[in-house]
Amino acid sequence: DIVMTQSPDSLAVSLGERATINCRASQSILYSSNNKNYLAWYQQKPGQPPKLLIYWASIRESGVPDRFSGSGSGTDFTLTISSLQAEDVAVYYCQQYYGSQFTFGPGTRVDLK
Amino acid sequence: EVQLVESGGGLVKPGGSLRLSCVASGFTFSSHSMHWVRQAPGKGLVWVSRITNDGSETTYADSVQGRFTISRDNAKNTVFLQMNSLRTEDTAVYYCARSSGGYFDLWGQGILVTVSS
Numbered sequence: 001d002i003v004m005t006q007s008p009d010s011l012a013v014s015l016g017e018r019a020t021i022n023c024r025a026s027q028s029i030l031y032s033s034n035n036k037n038y039l040a041w042y043q044q045k046p047g048q049p050p051k052l053l054i055y056w057a058s059i060r061e062s063g064v065p066d067r068f069s070g071s072g073s074g075t076d077f078t079l080t081i082s083s084l085q086a087e088d089v090a091v092y093y094c095q096q097y098y099g100s101q102f103t104f105g106p107g108t109r110v111d112l113k
Numbered sequence: 114e115v116q117l118v119e120s121g122g123g124l125v126k127p128g129g130s131l132r133l134s135c136v137a138s139g140f141t142f143s144s145h146s147m148h149w150v151r152q153a154p155g156k157g158l159v160w161v162s163r164i165t166n167d168g169s170e171t172t173y174a175d176s177v178q179g180r181f182t183i184s185r186d187n188a189k190n191t192v193f194l195q196m197n198s199l200r201t202e203d204t205a206v207y208y209c210a211r212s213s214g215g216y217f218d219l220w221g222q223g224i225l226v227t228v229s230s
Contacts, residue, residue: 001175040217049221049222049223050158052217052218055218056214061218091157093157093158095160097214097216100172101175102148103160104159104160106157107158
């Protein structure tokens with residue numbers, strides 16, 4: 001099974017500053033036949049279900065603010081919040097959908113400094 | 114309105130059974146694979162099971178293989194999770210989620226399952 005790891009476990013960022021979250025897969029999740037990375041990012045706020053932010057590693061879901069961006073390929077990926085807003089305080093999860101088991105990373109908590 | 118609504122959760126004793134349901138509305142249910150994902154209190158997301166759009170294929174996490182069964186009724190826009198031989202470590206909020214190309218673009222609000230004596 002593909003194991004997903006995230007770093008850091010948590011981070012505190014000032015309003016308007018950049019937040020960067022890293023995600024690593026235990027094996028490549030780039031499918032060579034279509035050149036797509038099978039990776040998604042989700043945001044979860046307390047008491048709410050997760051919300052899809054990014055899919056195919058870099059495609060922003062409709063309605064997601066453009067301060068959220070995803071990058072990376074193969075095994076290493078990054079979610080960047082370019083200018084943190086108060087409403088972005090949440091836990092962020094990466095997830096791979098390459099294998100037959102759809103594993104999530106352990107999550108990164110983002111707070112305001 | 115496009116939504117997923119789970120039901121069937123509650124308190125059950127270890128070794129017991131429970132059947133979760135998730136009713137979909139507002140979209141063509143039969144075009145999508147469906148998943149169950151769970152989240153233990155204060156913990157992260159854990160994928161549980163998947164069923165393809167026509168119900169022909171199912172997949173399970175190792176932790177529930179042989180105890181849980183996913184199924185669907187496309188005529189009723191409903192996906193089910195039959196949970197048998199429940200353990201205390203199965204205590205979690207269970208979410209159903211719609212898959213589009215593999216990623217989960219629609220989630221239910223979740224339903225709590227508590228396994229305790």
